[in-house]
Amino acid sequence: MSAAASAIETGALVKRGSLRRSRRWALVWSYVFLIMFAVFFLMPPVYMLIMGLKTSAETAAMTNPWWVYHPTLDNFIALLTSRTYLTFFRNSAVISLAVVVISMLIAVPAAFSLGRMKFWGSTTLAAGVFLTYLVPDSLLFIPLFKIMAWVHEHTGITLLNRWWALIIIYPTLTVPFCTWIMIGYFQSIPKELDEAALIDGAGYIQMLTKIFLPVALPGIIAATIFAFTVSWSEFLYPMAFTVSADQLVLPVGIVTTLINGDVYNWGQIMGACLLGAAPPLIIYAFLMDYYIAGLTAGATKG
């Protein structure tokens, strides 16, 4: 009896030992593969940095492309003192900030109304908002281009080749998804909260500003980040609607102005890409959890 019991025990021990060992191997393999994926995923930004630190002479000498022998900050200094590049940066920054403000001003009240107040057709509208998010910019840029030309013909207001005109267009990219995120957040707030507010005699606007905004703050941060990153990286609309160097935003500016002529100054181009990618990367580094919450909200909430 006791012999059998001890046999079982040793058996269990062996089993447990092998289990632990196999789990450790699984972990080791996980790390091996993750490192491979990380190398693949991080290669372009690292390469931007490597190239940004090189002089044109070093690039042209075709030495090891993965190593910098004489690192220099000249490219970055040249960029940060270049009027053209700073203009791109300013255009991008002003547009993105304005679009964030406009998007939130439209999306938050609308989400409150669709998610909490309900009116005739509000459910259809909520679904419609989500469908609008799926209408891609590549379907709308041609009619929008034509509409902008038409506005110019009939009112004399020039919208084409004006960077500020993008402030009017970009909310089509940001507002639907921001509204959708906010609907999800507002709906997750307990019903008792607004009943209590109504009993205390609060109006709907007060209810929104005093109760819902503070409670849904994480959602607002997530939506703000989303709106900012989308407007910062939008490429098709500015590519189609703006041409002159002083009207361009960063992504288009780097592609069209820095790459012209026969001489590619790749060190500067890569440095420009890295500096241009910095604002979203910095926001992401500090507010990663909100960023990811906004990302997953689309499919898991609502």
Add this chain to the structure above:
Amino acid sequence: MANGIAAQPPAVGAGRRMTMQKFMRRRSTTAFALALPLILLISGLVIYPALFAVYLSMLDRTMEHFTGLRNILFLLHFDTFWMVVEQSCIFAISAVFFKALIGFVTSHLVHNLPPKGQRKWRGMLLVPWVIPTAMSAIAWFWLFDPQYSAFNWILHKFGIGPIPWLGVTSWARFSVILVNVWYGAPFFLIMYLAALKSVPEQLYEAAAIDGASWWQKVWYVTLPMMRNIIAITMLFSLIVTFANFDIVRILTAGGPVDTTHVFATWAFSLGIQGNNIPMGASVSLFMLPILGVAAFFILRDINRRGSTA
């Protein structure tokens, strides 16, 4: 509440109902007013342009004469058009497939790690999604460059000859898909990781007691539990990938000889660069069927979720 009203004397009940009605009316007016900017934005800058695109596609090149379906018929007899259709499908389907595959694998790898390290890895692996695509596409362009190419330099060390990454149709198609997968896979990783976290641990324990192997756990527990999120993520990604513009535009601009054009880039080069707006509009309208199918499934999903909630 209804019972409470019914139990009260009729006169009071009627008065109550009156204010109730007024209250409801005011409430819905406020609600409508709050949603009005959204409605105006969507109808003015999304629905109207979409319908306007349909009208534009029916004009001739000068945009003065109405030609009906002539542009569409022209496209249907145009070889380049069918090549673009084919390439768009190859591009979108294979890119979404590999994004989903890499996302699935990496999400499991990250999920395997001790909880403390997960955050760090997740943060690192999402970086491609955060960098604006236009900028990372330029970095890729330079990595692919035949003369200074960082890839060919490594391959050369192994004695493999220079690969024309963007210069030959097959390699160029491969390259644009590779970059799209690189950009989109982290999104799948995040979605699948969130889904994995929501699978109750007891299910795996029950499976382990029943003697399920690792594969069986994935096949019978993980996949069924993640089915919804896999479907909806792939659907989203299919739409976005189908409508992709920046990667192809920057890497190849459609070349060599139009073989890597997708709908968006071809519409751009016909409509904006070629100054044939009606033709560009017609090309971009061919994206509608795909969007319609995806919209149908997504709406069904939303409705189903709405009814269970």
